[in-house]
Every structure is written in C-alpha cells, then in structure tokens.
Amino acid sequence: MLQQPELLAPAGSLETLKYAVMYGADAVYCALPEFGMRAAPVNLTVGELREGCIFAHARGKKVYLTLNTLPTNEELSKLPQYIQDAAEAGVDAFIIADLGVLALAKKYAPQVERHVSTQAGITNYEAAKVCYELGAKRVVLARELPLTEIAQIRDNCPADLELEAFVHGAMCMSVSGRCLLSSYMAGRSGNRGECAQPCRWKYNLVEEHRPGQYMEIGETPDNGSYILNANDLCTAPFIDLICKAGVDSLKIEGRAKTFYYVASVVSAYRRALDTFLADPYNDNFELPDDVIE
Template identity: 50%
Template structure:
C-alpha cells in the first residue's frame, strides 16, 4: 500500500512555501494562463521557477493548473506556454479539456498530465479512456461515494493514479460545472470569476403576486437551498487510504496562509499516524481542533458516505473563531524577543496560540511590544503588515503562526 500524497493549494509563492514547510508532498498553482482562478495571485514564470526549486530542493512536487474549458481564442499561444512549463521543470499539468491534452502530447510528450475534476470523471471506463490518451492521473468528480471509488480503483489500469478532494469548499454544480453565476452576473465560473450566487438567499415568487415571497426551505437563519457545507474527511483517513485514492487534494488556492498551514498540518499528522501503525490507528481530536480554528463553513463528509441532499446544505456564513494575528520572522534566543509581521490587530499582553508544523498548539504571551517601523514602544499592532517586536515567555521559531480567539464568530 502506497502512502498517499498530501496535495495542497498555493495561491502565491508565500503560501507555496508554507504548504511545503507544513508537510505537503506536492502543491498545485495557477500560472498566467488557462487556469480557473482569475482572482488569485497567479504565478509569473519567474515565480513558478522559484516555486519549483523550493519544492524540488525538499523532495516535493509542483503541478500547474490549466483547467479552463478554452474557447478558440484561449488556445492562442497555448503551445508555447505548455512547452515553457515543461522546459522549466513542472512535475505535471492539470487539464480539463481534450484540446489541452492533445497540445501537451504534441509539444511536450514527456510532460505528465493530470485530468481535472472539472472533467467530471465518475466511472472506471472513463478513467481507462483518459489513461489510454496519455493522462497519468485522474482527479475524480466530487460526487462519488467510497463504494463507487473502490470500483473505479479495482478496474484502474496499472500506472494510473487517482486523486480526490478531501477538504474544502464544495460546489452546488456538478464538479464546478456551473452556469448560474454567468447567467445572473455575467461572471463565468468556468473562467475563474464565479460570483458564488449559490450562497444567496432565494425565495419563490408567483407571477401574479409580485412582492409576495415564499420561502423554498427555511430555518431560523433563512433560506438556503444551494449553500453546500465544507468538505472535511479528517475522521475518515483509513477509508480514504483503503479506497485506493493516491492523492489527497485540499481545496483553497484563494484561502489564507493560516488555512493552508492548518489543513496541511492536520492531514499530514493523520496520514503519518495511520502509516506508523495502521492496526492501532486512532483519530485524535486535536486534528479537528486545528481545522475548526480556521475560517470555514460547517463541515460535512460530502458524498463519500452516500449522504447528500438537505444534510449537505446550510447557511452561507463562515464560522471564524480564530484570526491569524502575526507570523514570526525572527527569534532571539538570548533575549526571548520575537520579530513579528502583523496580520490582524493584536495588543500587548495578549495571550496567543502558536501554530507550528511539527508541534501541537501552545500558548505564549506578548509583552514589551515595540514598533519597528516607527522605532517606538507600542501597546498595539494595528497596521497591516506592521513589523513589531515582542518579548515572549516560550521559545519561538521563524515562520511560527500566532493566532488569537476572535470575538467575531461569523463573517
């Protein structure tokens, strides 16, 4: 049994490094063209090269998404772009459309191809079809159950890998193939500019009764017929592994560095714990504790367990119990003083929790705060990206994340 890959999202170079540092085996990013995240900070060629070096120096991999469904004009320059990605050393490209599979085979036949979840692969014959066309890995549609996945992996050709999402936002549409946003707002979900109109509140109006609104489904919070909960499979690591899925994919190229670090850490520890001794594996509550600290919608197991319908839908608000308030840039062991990059407002004498790749959460208190930018003592760090120093009562390390319980529980 192969140890599965933990595959993390990286919306920019900083998040890429955080994902790797917190235990990801591979990262997926968007380049300057043909990817489904128009609003994220997509990588330039130079940044991709830096990301490749950072990954390869640490024995990790980097994949580039080319997962749009291109119109004719989108294909202009695709050959040179794909050839460039191969030449600079990306480990694979993730595509959804047959045109890009064909271009990859034509201009870079040695480049590994992964098929995006956007292609809606839901059966073993489709897996075999794509593999025979030269696709090395299939990212399954998110609508599949464990039973269906086991059938797929039992018929899977030798040399083919299966990847599946295990954590993150879900879509009301079939693997993200959604036209609602385009229809209502002119923002094409399949070009990365979805307006998330499935999160809106909807009512039914009868033609001859204007301004009389009838709720479709209602609870104490409102009407939510399309607001899917967030996927979270941290409690089902053995089932994921035994199903034959090789790559555990985390959603979230547009999520924060706090999100990336937390989710990667939780799944890394869970997978490592299983492979240390599968027969004595036990789920640890601390992994779920890590995942509940980040901004998220209510968690659900998606379609894996065959449970869907109304149980998978809820209000659109995020739960946000903790904020990332700072990242440690330096720590002086002699003085016990940390240099910190501010991420959210934090006060002198605040007790904060420390998120670190290799250790459980622990708490420190920030005292004797000093504003490095203004060269004055301060009792609050309240400017975006402010650099400040603070004395702490426990040793810290570079890139430790400092988080604090938030008074604002919903966003």
C-alpha cells in the same frame, strides 16, 4: 501492499506554496494568470513558478500547474508557449480538463505528466481508462463519488493510473463543476475560472402577488436560507477509508484561501494521514486529539 498517498495542497500565491510545503504537503497545485480554474486569486508569474518549483524540489516535493479551463479557438495559439514556459519552470504535471489541451501538452512538453482534472467528470472506470490511453498519468475523480465507486474504479483500472480525490474544502453544487448558474446570474463563467458562487448567496422566498415581502424558508434563523450550496467537505475523521479505497493523492481545495488557512489545514491533514500510515491495518482509526475536525 498499501501505497502511501500524496497530500496535495492548493497554492494561490508563491507565499502560500512555500507555507504548504513547510507544513507538510507532498505536492502543491497552482496556476499562472491564464487557463486555470481560479481567475480571482493572485496566481503566480512564470518567475514565481520557477522559484516555487526550485523551493519545492529542494525539499523533495512536487508542483502541479492547472490548465483546466475550456479554452476558446482564439486562445489556442497561446497554449504552446504557455506549456513550454511552465515546463521550463520545472512543473511536474499539468492538470487538464480539455482534450485539445491534453494533446497540446503531450506535444509540447511530453516529459511533464498529465493529470485529468475533476472538471472532466470522471465517474466510472471506463472513462478513467480512456484518459489513461490518451496519456494521462492520473485522473482527478468527480467530487460526488462515494468510496464504493472509487474502490471499483481502482479495481478496474491499470495499477499505474493514479487516482486523486478531494478530501477537504468547498463542494460545487453541480456535478464536477459543470454549472451555468454564475454565467446567467453574474455574467461570469465557472467553466472559465470566474465563478461568482451564486449558490452560496443567501436567498429569500417571494410570492408572486406579494412583491417585497421576503418570507423565511426555514433552514436558518435569520431572514433567508442558503438553499443551493453544499456544505464544505471534511474527511479527516475517515481518511483511513479513503486511503483503503485506493486513492493515490488526497487533494485539499482552496487556491483562493490565505496562507494561514492552507498551512492550518495542511498541518491537520498531515497529522491525520501520518496517524493512519503509522498503523494502516488498524480498523479502529481515530484522529489525534489535536486535529480539529
């Protein structure tokens, strides 16, 4: 029997969290000021996180907290209290990339679910099963996986291990975000939540003996080309295929986005998902006319 997937939305602020819930998200993911993979957004205070959990839980929704940076030795001492504060605030799960953080979360908040982040690069069922054996309730799959690979992971993993996949938003140019470009070009590590997104900068071609002469690369009509970045992801037209592949949670990217963006995208995917769920065995899925692709 096909299980109803969760629609998971980003929340870079308490305001955005509330809008995501009101516009149809089943769960939201957010961060406190440290240890989350988005250092630039406002993020939440512990008090706001508590308020957000109360708001979401009153409406039958869930709140997940990102703890998916790779902490240094010096930072480890902060984590036990950080984890306990988040658990007391009422979070339903931690999203984790580091094995040490996974162990600390299990030790200091065993009652809170643990989800393994896409930063861990889960691309096969053996890796997924190891995460399960280490106490993960869910794995967030690498964004690069085709549907055939996702279905194979589903078929070869325990039924109670949940699979989460990104369905909308920015796609990192590197496998599962394992990129050093920002570190080298801007001194800001993408693995520390500080990515300057140099892959989205506009580049020109310069010949060695012609400094200052910028040559058009040819991908865009203006002087320059975005030759490194991937196009943003939009899976609404084939949301049915993602669900049928066995995905338990459909994740929208965008914790740096405004509440208006999040509300609009969540609303569109809510309509798309509900349309599929109304007739899940129909092989001729079509988006409603009012859903913008």
